[in-house]
Amino acid sequence: MSFDLSIIWQNLPDILAGFWTTCWLWAVSTAGGIVLGFLVAVARRYGGRLIASVLGVYVAIMRGTPFLVQIFLLYYGGPFIGISLTETPTGLIGLVIYGAAYFSEVFRAGFEAVPVGHIEAAECVGLTRWQTVRRILLPEMALLVLPPSVNIAVILIKETAVLSTITVPELTMVTSVIGSQYYAFVEALTLLALFYWFLVEVTGRAGRWAEAKLSRYRFAN
Amino acid sequence: MSWKLFMLLVKASGLTLVISGVSILIGLALGFVICAGLLSGTRGLNRAAELFVSFFRGVPLLVQLLLIYHLMPALGINVSSTTAAIVGLSLCTAAYQAENLRAGFGAVPRGLLEAADMCGFSHFQTFRRIRAPIALRLTLPAIINEAVLLLKASSLVSVVGIVELTRMAQDLASSTYRPIPIFASAGLLYFIICAIVAGIGALYERRQKWARR
Amino acid sequence: MRSIRILGGMVGAALAMATAFSAHADDVLAKVKAAGVLSVGTETAFAPFDFIDAGEHVGLNVDLFAEIGKELGVKIEWVTLPWDGVLPGLESGKFDMVAGPATITKARMERYRFTSPIAEATVALLARKDAGLTKPEDIAGKAVGSGKATAQLAQLQDYAKTLPTAPTVREYVSFNDGYADMAAGRIVAVANSLPNIAYVASQRSDMFEVIKPPFGKPSYFGFIGRPDADSTSLMDAIDAALLKMKADGRMATLQKKWFGDTFNTPDKVTDPSF
Numbered sequence: 001m002s003f004d005l006s007i008i009w010q011n012l013p014d015i016l017a018g019f020w021t022t023c024w025l026w027a028v029s030t031a032g033g034i035v036l037g038f039l040v041a042v043a044r045r046y047g048g049r050l051i052a053s054v055l056g057v058y059v060a061i062m063r064g065t066p067f068l069v070q071i072f073l074l075y076y077g078g079p080f081i082g083i084s085l086t087e088t089p090t091g092l093i094g095l096v097i098y099g100a101a102y103f104s105e106v107f108r109a110g111f112e113a114v115p116v117g118h119i120e121a122a123e124c125v126g127l128t129r130w131q132t133v134r135r136i137l138l139p140e141m142a143l144l145v146l147p148p149s150v151n152i153a154v155i156l157i158k159e160t161a162v163l164s165t166i167t168v169p170e171l172t173m174v175t176s177v178i179g180s181q182y183y184a185f186v187e188a189l190t191l192l193a194l195f196y197w198f199l200v201e202v203t204g205r206a207g208r209w210a211e212a213k214l215s216r217y218r219f220a221n
Numbered sequence: 222m223s224w225k226l227f228m229l230l231v232k233a234s235g236l237t238l239v240i241s242g243v244s245i246l247i248g249l250a251l252g253f254v255i256c257a258g259l260l261s262g263t264r265g266l267n268r269a270a271e272l273f274v275s276f277f278r279g280v281p282l283l284v285q286l287l288l289i290y291h292l293m294p295a296l297g298i299n300v301s302s303t304t305a306a307i308v309g310l311s312l313c314t315a316a317y318q319a320e321n322l323r324a325g326f327g328a329v330p331r332g333l334l335e336a337a338d339m340c341g342f343s344h345f346q347t348f349r350r351i352r353a354p355i356a357l358r359l360t361l362p363a364i365i366n367e368a369v370l371l372l373k374a375s376s377l378v379s380v381v382g383i384v385e386l387t388r389m390a391q392d393l394a395s396s397t398y399r400p401i402p403i404f405a406s407a408g409l410l411y412f413i414i415c416a417i418v419a420g421i422g423a424l425y426e427r428r429q430k431w432a433r434r
Numbered sequence: 435m436r437s438i439r440i441l442g443g444m445v446g447a448a449l450a451m452a453t454a455f456s457a458h459a460d461d462v463l464a465k466v467k468a469a470g471v472l473s474v475g476t477e478t479a480f481a482p483f484d485f486i487d488a489g490e491h492v493g494l495n496v497d498l499f500a501e502i503g504k505e506l507g508v509k510i511e512w513v514t515l516p517w518d519g520v521l522p523g524l525e526s527g528k529f530d531m532v533a534g535p536a537t538i539t540k541a542r543m544e545r546y547r548f549t550s551p552i553a554e555a556t557v558a559l560l561a562r563k564d565a566g567l568t569k570p571e572d573i574a575g576k577a578v579g580s581g582k583a584t585a586q587l588a589q590l591q592d593y594a595k596t597l598p599t600a601p602t603v604r605e606y607v608s609f610n611d612g613y614a615d616m617a618a619g620r621i622v623a624v625a626n627s628l629p630n631i632a633y634v635a636s637q638r639s640d641m642f643e644v645i646k647p648p649f650g651k652p653s654y655f656g657f658i659g660r661p662d663a664d665s666t667s668l669m670d671a672i673d674a675a676l677l678k679m680k681a682d683g684r685m686a687t688l689q690k691k692w693f694g695d696t697f698n699t700p701d702k703v704t705d706p707s708f
Binding site for chain 1: 605
């Protein structure tokens with residue numbers, strides 16, 4: 001078996017289209033997941049017992065079951081209970097609510113790592129709850145929250161591959177089709193490795209850059 | 222869905238639990254080693270650890286597993302499906318755990334280290350009594366997160382010939398043509414296994430709860 | 435960033451090496467006989483050929499290989515992988531041959547050695563009963579599906595071009611996902627080989643039906659081996675065993691058992707219709 005670059009070259013438009021689909025699905029769902037995850041974490045902390053326990057169940061289910069199973073049930077099972085969306089919206093919604101559960105846990109851990117004294121002090125000087133979140137909790141936990149958030153963003157990159165099971169034409173789908181059509185398994189695998197590695201590496205570097213920027217917020221207690 | 226089919230899924234989830242449990246432990250131990258490399262002052266070690274993390278986080282687990290399964294025999298090491306699965310999962314999760322631990326070490330308040338220094342703690346004492354325990358407590362939620370993620374990622378080991386929970390569900394769905402109840406049951410079983418792993422972690426977390434001031 | 439390129443090259447080189455190394459093996463039949471074990475790769479999500487029924491790996495393949503094992507005097511060892519991994523596994527030497535089976539096509543014959551065909555593979559439609567299809571042409575303008583990168587999909591796409599209004603053709607990771615989407619109502623029919631969909635229809639007669647006649651060109655299923663000289667003796671021996679079973683009626687009995695019907699298959703496919 002040889003390494004046949006011409007197969008990649010011939011199919012480059014399809015491959016790049018698949019890569020682009022993966023990229024935007026990932027970027028949109030990561031952004032959505034962070035926002036929703038943050039709201040969930042704040043709601044669990046300040047929303048009262050009922051909201052906290054309902055959201056706790058949501059987070060537990062999302063974290064406790066594989067994305068593959070969730071997306072399968074949502075897409076193929078959804079129509080039986082009246083939810084019939086096409087593949088891309090299903091995939092996007094699925095990724096956001098899946099990612100949000102993980103991001104919310106990261107924020108929860110971040111909140112908890114902020115010394116209670118700092119929060120009490122904020123209350124004493126009369127900051128509102130939102131001001132406390134924005135001015136005390138967020139900056140103080142940012143450094144702790146960043147690396148696991150990068151980890152989750154990386155996980156979401158790879159979860160986009162699962163969307164091939166609901167016929168979304170993303171990178172894994174496109175390359176595996178090319179791989180089996182031309183029996184170019186090595187080429188397809190290498191391509192997959194390189195594209196995903198590139199995305200992960202860019203994300204990791206962006207994360208480390210942000211970490212360096214944020215390290216001035218490191219608190220000493 | 223019959224009881225018999227459900228019990229087949231239960232049996233397969235046992236395999237999922239064992240394979241991922243072993244990989245979680247090996248991966249965590251290896252993660253510590255890699256983290257030491259990441260924090261090391263020696264340039265070579267540092268670079269090697271960074272490359273390890275970059276490779277195993279960056280390349281999809283699917284590709285890693287195929288590499289181990291198909292490449293090793295060519296180099297004269299015959300890997301069984303089980304070995305390939307555990308090696309692949311452990312290496313991959315070690316990269317993530319190393320990053321988690323690195324973050325924890327980075328977040329240890331500087332004041333504490335300075336205080337330890339002033340109290341005359343040796344480098345090793347500071348590490349053992351201050352840095353490591355605090356870093357571990359700070360990162361415990363992330364470590365548990367990763368353990369549960371690994372459990373779910375273990376469904377990929379079907380590509381090296383292991384019929385774990387997801388693969389069993391796919392197999393059963395393909396002979397009964399009733400995928401929805403089967404996948405829902407598989408989801409339930411994953412939920413239970415993940416709860417077991419997360420429960421062990423939470424128990425530990427509670428015991429170790431950082432005395433907050 | 436340079437390290438990325440270097441390691442990427444290594445991944446490719448490593449895989450290429452894996453396949454190169456494994457290709458130097460000695461005569462496969464001699465090796466199989468010496469070990470007393472024939473290792474066969476397959477996917478267990480392809481009823482009625484290979485599937486899990488009540489926890490047991492069963493199907494036409496299992497029965498046929500049991501007989502082949504008797505003829506060769508060896509035990510059969512099954513390696514079950516998802517279909518995507520089966521052909522790469524054959525090429526990297528993880529097993530001696532592949533059950534599958536796969537549709538015998540011109541393109542595949544250039545790359546693999548097929549055995550004597552074991553069943554018909556002609557493509558037909560499995561439709562939702564309530565979709566009101568009575569003949570294949572009725573899919574014009576509707577949404578239909580098939581498995582990605584399969585011979586069956588290619589047949590469906592060719593057929594779609596001949597219809598007055600083209601149907602929307604959707605590609606699924608596995609045929610089973612296609613059946614699930616048909617149950618969910620997004621598509622009205624799935625194109626797959628006759629033996630497979632006849633089995634689906636028998637299992638879910640409440641929901642699905644086979645639309646006759648098959649629209650695809652006549653084609654056959656065969657087992658798959660490596661085309662190299664080392665594998666020739668093994669593949670010849672498998673062919674001899676299959677032909678013997680066709681002659682003494684064992685093949686017909688097993689086809690009847692798993693398909694409820696028998697197929698006339700040629701002894702050898704030399705010129706596939708596509």
